[in-house]
Amino acid sequence: MNALWLAALGLVLVVLPFVLSSYHVFQLTQVVVYAIVLLGLNILTGYNGQVSLGHGAFFAIGAYTTAILLDKTGIPYWATVPVGGAICLVAGFLFGLPALRLEGLYLALATFALAVATPQILKYRHIEQWTGGVQGITFAKPDPPPHIPLDSDQWLYFFCLVIAVPVYVVGWNLLRARTGRALVAIRDHPLAASAMGIDTAFYKSATFGISAMFTGIAGSLGAIVTQFVAPDSFPIFLSLSFLVGIAVGGIASIPGAVFGAVFIEFVPNVADAISDAAPWAIYGLVLIVFMYVMPEGLAGLLRTLTRRFDARGERGLAGAASGRKREPRTSDARSP
């Protein structure tokens, strides 16, 4: 990504909370949170080719970790974030191990099951004393540290931003380095990849773990920002929204994760403004139109446009990652 764009973006991100209302700052903070989720999901789906319909579960785990720790212990809110991340890293890796055996659709079902199970389990009577049951858990809004001239909403925004930056840097490095090439190899040609000595099993599980970790971190942040968790805050639709986010933003794209986050935070609001009778119908329509116009997401569209101007073209990871359906083969197996 161009250094100039990055600098401009950085400037905008720093200035915005001072010119927007509290509610808008809150929304912006949500965008940052979702951007972390989508980065994690992108790593998994876009670069590693594993579809997950269940990342809402890891988001919930991160959120509930924070909520329970804040409710039951004296741990400061910022310390709960790494805990949420660590738990999800382990959970994701453990989930990924058996999930390896399942491909495509079957993996999708397993993750879907995870997402559907989550609200049910959270409501389960026997663990109510920790999870707060159907009502969930609420806690106090964190104050900015003394001597810092920000209000709570602005502080929380910067708090999330400051965590998002290293997460993005890690994600970026992960994908650019040898690991990244290995991941793409596994996605595009698993057989060849393992023949070349890439330990497919390990990479797949590890990728799932890392993806879950990012989502868990985001979940923790999300809980801190809203100061409330409840089982019904994490319905299957949340997982579907995440998927929509990376489709709209552009899979296998780091800027795409940011675009997608903006989309899933703001478009439902816009749809609501257009029609309060059936806002989701408008949302659905927008989704469909979006996919007709730019099936590779916003990032894909930008890529095509910049390729027209840039002689070198942007090949490599981005080019290989469009995930286009392959042409049907004319032949059945050629028998000797």
Add this chain to the structure above:
Amino acid sequence: MDTFLQQVLSGLATGGIYASVALALVMIYQATHHVNFAQGELAMFSTYIAWTFIDSGMPYWLAFVLTLAISFVAGVLIERIIIRPIENAPVMAIVTVFVGLLVILNSIAGWIYGYTIKSFPSPFPSDAWYGGRYMSPHEVGMITVTLVMLLLVFLFFRFTPLGLAMRAAAQNPLSSRLVGIRVGWMLALGWGLAGTIGSVAGMMAAPIIYLDPNMMSGVLLYGFAAALLGGITNPWGAALGGFIVGVLENLAGAYVVGTEIKLTVALVIIVGVLLIRPSGLFGRTLVTRV
């Protein structure tokens, strides 16, 4: 023993619903390699249409048949108008379009009919002769209707030229074109048929789970699970999977964990089975030549 039998039979009855949804999912999957996430909402919408007819005084079976026809046409139109333009788009884009469709249908149903649950009549009177100790008349009727429907669909695919053409188009679109089959229309027909099957499932389920815009989401999940359990390459395995899932759900709810998290338990069991047999119970294990 009494309760056990009751749970099993009742599970078979709801299993019929799951079997129908599973069949519809597999039909579309086989032809297009896409999972129709909106299948449940389509069935739900069809059921609302049936409700509208019945509410306005139309006799049940007339409304039933009319709804079948409308659902068929709707399926064909959706495939031609919404799905066809993005046939060759990346997988994620297609999944998103399905999600969009799902959301639109759900929202519009809520808008037109509201979110309060409505009751939907059963054509099988509660004091009918075929009800008994273990199954209510509606449950008996439900199983019968779904079995008859599955049989008709089976006969259609096995013995009619059109059914053969549809099977061919799903397996090998290129060769199908070479014998003159218009593959695009076969896809549309598949969608129409799936729409019809889904509407039957919805109308049979509604008396039990009540009519509201979100009625089918659990059913769809079970249908999805059933399709995979049976083997996504095998429509009849998928249907059988539906019955298995129905029974499993009831037994899990009655004997293992109570109705609160029976959904979770059923899913865990299914995923467990898939870990042992990744291609499903009856699916063909695809051998890939290296």
Add this chain to the structure above:
Amino acid sequence: MMAAILETHDLDASYGPTRVLTKLALAVEERGITALLGANGAGKTTTLRALCNMMVRLSGEVRFAGERIEGKATEDIVRLGIAHVPDGRGTFTGLTVEENLRLGAYVRRDKRGVAQDFARVFGYFPRLAERRRQQAGTLSGGEQQMLAIARALMLRPRLLLLDEPSFGLAPILVGEIFAILGTINREEGVSMLLVEQNAKVALDLASHAYLLETGRIVMQGPADAIGRDESVRRAYLGY
């Protein structure tokens, strides 16, 4: 040469931006067998695909029985009486032998004629009759090739396009199949365009031949003349 049932003029074909065929001009003799030879990658399969308007972008002219057909949908070209046996056989492996054959006659309306044709193709390929109810995917390579040809015949085509029917088959089987092709051609007058890498068997069967190299016709003429040509012998016949 007799009248041509199929001819092309200035035919160009591409896959996306990659041009594969350039200014192709060939003619298939009516009631005759014409061979299209060439090495791997010469564009032989592409030629047949272009004739059926399948998977390629083409420009130029293709005439069947005098009428222009380029740009027509594949399904409509089939209805004109052109049957294409694709590379890799293209059998419906999940269906039975009988269902495959029935599909070959999908566009036909005359039930009695179809029944007669069933008898005829079973006559040509008795092995298929024995395996009538068997799943096509379980047939051997040679049987699948027979099935593919038989399915094409069920159309009662005027023109048969064959893409490398000898591929992967033992020589004896190749001889058997090519003999049957010859019989079909003689007794029923079905015109054939035979694409082959195996120049020898193709030239033995065909009356007229074309040589394709990197998308262009570099030689054409009566089959025996081509077979005697020095350069052809060295490059394609191995002596």
